[in-house]
Amino acid sequence: MADEKEKESAELAVADLQRKVREAFEVFDHELNNTVDVREIGTIIRSLGCCPNEGELHDLIAEVEEEEPTGYIRFEKFLPVMTNILVEKRYRPIPEEILLQAFEVLDPTKRGFLSKEELIKYMTEEGEPFSQEEMEEMLSAAIGPESNFIHYRDYITMMVIDEN
Amino acid sequence: MGCGSSSIKIKKSAKTIRAALIIQNWYRGYRARLKARQRYALTIFQSIEYADEQGQLQLSNFFSFMLENYVHIQEKDPTLVNRLFGCAPQDDRGRQECVGIIEVPESYSGPRLQFPLNTNSLTIMIEAFKKQQILHAYYVLEILFETKEAMKQMPNFTHIRTCPTKEITICGDLHGKLEDLLLIFSKNGLPSGYNPYVFNGDFVDRGKCSIEILMILFVSFLLYGDDLCLNRGNHEDFLMNMRYGFTKEVLSKYKIHGKKILQVLEEVFAWLPLGTIIDDEILIMHGGISESTDLNLLHHIERNKMKSVLMPPVPVDKDSGTETKKNKGHVPRGVKLSGSPSDYLTKHEWEQVIDILWSDPRGKRGCYPNTCRGGGCYFGPDVTSKFLNKNHLKLLIRSHECKPEGYEICHDGKVITVFSASNYYEEGSNRGAYIKVGFCTTLRFFQYQVTKATCLRPLHQRVNTIESSAIRILKERMVSRKTDLIRSFQLQDRTKSGKISMGQWAFSMENTLGLNLPWRTLSSHLVLTDDDGNIDYMTCFHDIQIQKPVKEAQSALIETLYRYRSDLQIIFNVIDSDHSGLISMEEFHSMWKLFCSHYNLHIGDSQVDELAERMDLNKDGSIDFNEFLKAFYVIHQLDNLNKSNTQLA
Numbered sequence: 001m002a003d004e005k006e007k008e009s010a011e012l013a014v015a016d017l018q019r020k021v022r023e024a025f026e027v028f029d030h031e032l033n034n035t036v037d038v039r040e041i042g043t044i045i046r047s048l049g050c051c052p053n054e055g056e057l058h059d060l061i062a063e064v065e066e067e068e069p070t071g072y073i074r075f076e077k078f079l080p081v082m083t084n085i086l087v088e089k090r091y092r093p094i095p096e097e098i099l100l101q102a103f104e105v106l107d108p109t110k111r112g113f114l115s116k117e118e119l120i121k122y123m124t125e126e127g128e129p130f131s132q133e134e135m136e137e138m139l140s141a142a143i144g145p146e147s148n149f150i151h152y153r154d155y156i157t158m159m160v161i162d163e164n
Numbered sequence: 165m166g167c168g169s170s171s172i173k174i175k176k177s178a179k180t181i182r183a184a185l186i187i188q189n190w191y192r193g194y195r196a197r198l199k200a201r202q203r204y205a206l207t208i209f210q211s212i213e214y215a216d217e218q219g220q221l222q223l224s225n226f227f228s229f230m231l232e233n234y235v236h237i238q239e240k241d242p243t244l245v246n247r248l249f250g251c252a253p254q255d256d257r258g259r260q261e262c263v264g265i266i267e268v269p270e271s272y273s274g275p276r277l278q279f280p281l282n283t284n285s286l287t288i289m290i291e292a293f294k295k296q297q298i299l300h301a302y303y304v305l306e307i308l309f310e311t312k313e314a315m316k317q318m319p320n321f322t323h324i325r326t327c328p329t330k331e332i333t334i335c336g337d338l339h340g341k342l343e344d345l346l347l348i349f350s351k352n353g354l355p356s357g358y359n360p361y362v363f364n365g366d367f368v369d370r371g372k373c374s375i376e377i378l379m380i381l382f383v384s385f386l387l388y389g390d391d392l393c394l395n396r397g398n399h400e401d402f403l404m405n406m407r408y409g410f411t412k413e414v415l416s417k418y419k420i421h422g423k424k425i426l427q428v429l430e431e432v433f434a435w436l437p438l439g440t441i442i443d444d445e446i447l448i449m450h451g452g453i454s455e456s457t458d459l460n461l462l463h464h465i466e467r468n469k470m471k472s473v474l475m476p477p478v479p480v481d482k483d484s485g486t487e488t489k490k491n492k493g494h495v496p497r498g499v500k501l502s503g504s505p506s507d508y509l510t511k512h513e514w515e516q517v518i519d520i521l522w523s524d525p526r527g528k529r530g531c532y533p534n535t536c537r538g539g540g541c542y543f544g545p546d547v548t549s550k551f552l553n554k555n556h557l558k559l560l561i562r563s564h565e566c567k568p569e570g571y572e573i574c575h576d577g578k579v580i581t582v583f584s585a586s587n588y589y590e591e592g593s594n595r596g597a598y599i600k601v602g603f604c605t606t607l608r609f610f611q612y613q614v615t616k617a618t619c620l621r622p623l624h625q626r627v628n629t630i631e632s633s634a635i636r637i638l639k640e641r642m643v644s645r646k647t648d649l650i651r652s653f654q655l656q657d658r659t660k661s662g663k664i665s666m667g668q669w670a671f672s673m674e675n676t677l678g679l680n681l682p683w684r685t686l687s688s689h690l691v692l693t694d695d696d697g698n699i700d701y702m703t704c705f706h707d708i709q710i711q712k713p714v715k716e717a718q719s720a721l722i723e724t725l726y727r728y729r730s731d732l733q734i735i736f737n738v739i740d741s742d743h744s745g746l747i748s749m750e751e752f753h754s755m756w757k758l759f760c761s762h763y764n765l766h767i768g769d770s771q772v773d774e775l776a777e778r779m780d781l782n783k784d785g786s787i788d789f790n791e792f793l794k795a796f797y798v799i800h801q802l803d804n805l806n807k808s809n810t811q812l813a
Binding site: 019023102138 | 182
């Protein structure tokens with residue numbers, strides 16, 4: 001009996017997740033024909049709380065694309081893949097402490113800040129480099145137009161508050 | 165030796181890369197969530213906008229119903245019937261009679277224009293508008309009369325040609341946003357014989373400078389003829405203007421002469437051409453098409469008979485049987501109308517015009533009624549292909565829908581939407597765009613966004629602004645349907661615990677409000693959820709309430725009046741044909757009875773009577789309906805942290 005109830009509530013949970021995926025998808029389905037532009041898939045996946053990196057995202061897109069890529073992703077292909085990701089809780093977001101430690105790695109002398117030039121260098125030359133637009137946006141949030149330093153602790157705190 | 169230090173270097177580098185990856189990953193996630201929130205906010209704005217338009221079109225039903233049942237109006241006030249059905253005895257008040265008596269006083273410090281107009285007139289006017297000066301009613305009326313005469317000569321569709329030396333610029337909806345028009349002129353130059361423009365409708369409503377935009381466009385049209393094409397939009401309609409702000413703008417800027425200006429404008433709007441055709445290849449119209457759009461017919465109809473989309477088509481006379489009542493309204497039997505049937509468009513012609521002003525393209529094949537807006541249809545790529553082929557056209561350029569990037573291409577490149585009012589819903593909501601068409605119909609796209617600050621605010625601030633704005637109007641909508649929503653929640657709350665599941669809550673919201681929105685995602689902004697994931701539904705209404713203008717009035721009544729206040733505004737305005745702002749208690753009673761009966765509202769007569777009595781502040785038997793409607797507004801609890809709660813007597 002207990003098993004059945006557990007099963008039922010698990011099924012309900014999955015159904016709820018599926019509806020959540022559908023809602024997120026529909027907001028980007030401009031033509032209302034159950035497809036979205038492939039360039040928006042990353043945004044959709046991240047808006048559902050997952051944080052794949054660019055490489056992982058690339059692989060996910062390959063999974064949901066048509067055999068002959070059309071530039072559009074169909075909902076029928078997206079739904080099972082995305083639901084699975086949510087059920088398995090993959091691509092969890094990064095905890096605040098880890099993020100802080102990452103900044104501290106880039107600031108080995110522990111000044112408590114990074115200069116604008118340093119941040120630009122790391123973000124556009126290392127890892128999975130930012131585009132110019134991404135870099136500009138990050139800077140506009142992190143520092144004022146006159147300033148040259150990012151006090152990363154404050155920055156992180158501000159971003160976290162904003163998200164919640 | 166060498167190996168040792170280089171391996172440290174490699175380790176350090178790997179560590180750096182990992183750190184960079186973490187930060188990049190995190191930031192991309194954060195940024196994507198911001199973009200998604202921006203999208204959600206736009207979806208909210210758009211859904212509510214279209215739902216409002218639907219309400220507007222449904223009003224047409226009410227007018228018919230009202231006339232059918234309100235016999236007194238017909239007998240006592242034949243002008244009301246004429247107003248609604250656009251009968252032809254237009255008092256062709258002589259232009260002399262109208263304008264001739266107005267004098268521009270010495271003290272007037274605004275722009276003074278010479279007639280006949282010249283290029284100087286345009287620049288003087290624009291400079292004055294930049295300084296927020298108001299053009300004197302005398303000049304406004306002169307320009308309107310001139311424009312009317314000139315437009316009468318235009319065919320329904322203006323045919324223009326590209327040539328190697330000049331490009332044609334196409335702009336979409338402006339909606340009274342003067343800053344956008346000025347930005348376009350500063351980037352692209354003023355209109356002239358060398359710099360032709362097409363403006364694709366919706367010049368007015370919502371923004372604050374609709375009349376100024378009209379003046380600029382009409383003067384340019386008078387100066388440059390075919391090089392300045394103006395197409396009619398669904399907002400070039402005096403009944404739409406009553407709801408969406410243009411009427412209010414004119415009456416507040418032109419206190420004495422506003423009424424005259426509005427009356428002449430009605431006619432000018434009706435004379436606006438329906439579309440423009442470039443090189444016999446590109447068709448430019450405001451809305452779109454339907455599967456039955458007949459371009460030949462549209463070329464030949466008498467377009468000035470389409471006064472307003474709310475005005476039903478030709479009356480059916482007693483002998484030819486009843487028409488089935490559809491959303492588009494019908495003229496009831498037994499209504500005596502002056503003027504012959506030839507003063508009206510036929511039903512078929514009327515539908516054709518509605519379709520081209522109200523339709524939207526969609527990805528789904530076929531043609532479906534446009535249920536969001538309540539008028540026109542959704543047309544698919546197959547409908548587009550068929551239409552373009554049949555008429556030997558290559559491209560349809562239309563406007564009518566706000567797009568985040570200012571323009572959007574769909575239907576395999578055969579349909580382009582261009583929208584020129586940036587920040588349409590809220591600061592930061594979208595860009596504006598215009599299209600330049602060159603020789604052999606080559607296209608170039610230009611985008612822009614008006615900003616008050618010298619540099620763009622950070623993304624998260626802009627998103628916060630539009631998000632809170634959108635949630636605010638959504639909550640207002642919710643509180644205006646509070647009774648229905650609570651009933652729906654309670655029906656699902658079997659155990660009477662005050663809680664229901666997320667799925668049940670989303671279902672109620674969608675069905676009661678009639679808005680297709682991502683409810684699960686929005687739930688965190690609207691309602692409290694407990695640890696089990698269940699929704700405490702009464703918390704929907706915790707931080708927002710409708711102000712009660714009169715303490716004793718019951719909540720249900722207040723809610724109804726709040727919900728229908730836009731419709732009531734229009735109805736009152738129509739009844740109040742002399743624009744005095746007052747209607748008699750008798751008129752109020754009768755109209756209210758009809759309204760309740762038609763919209764199926766269960767409000768006791770005595771309640772409304774009492775309310776009306778209280779609102780008759782002068783005790784002289786008349787109601788100032790603007791005051792009446794202003795009394796119904798919504799308080800957002802959070803606002804009260806800053807100001808004190810004022811209660812109206």
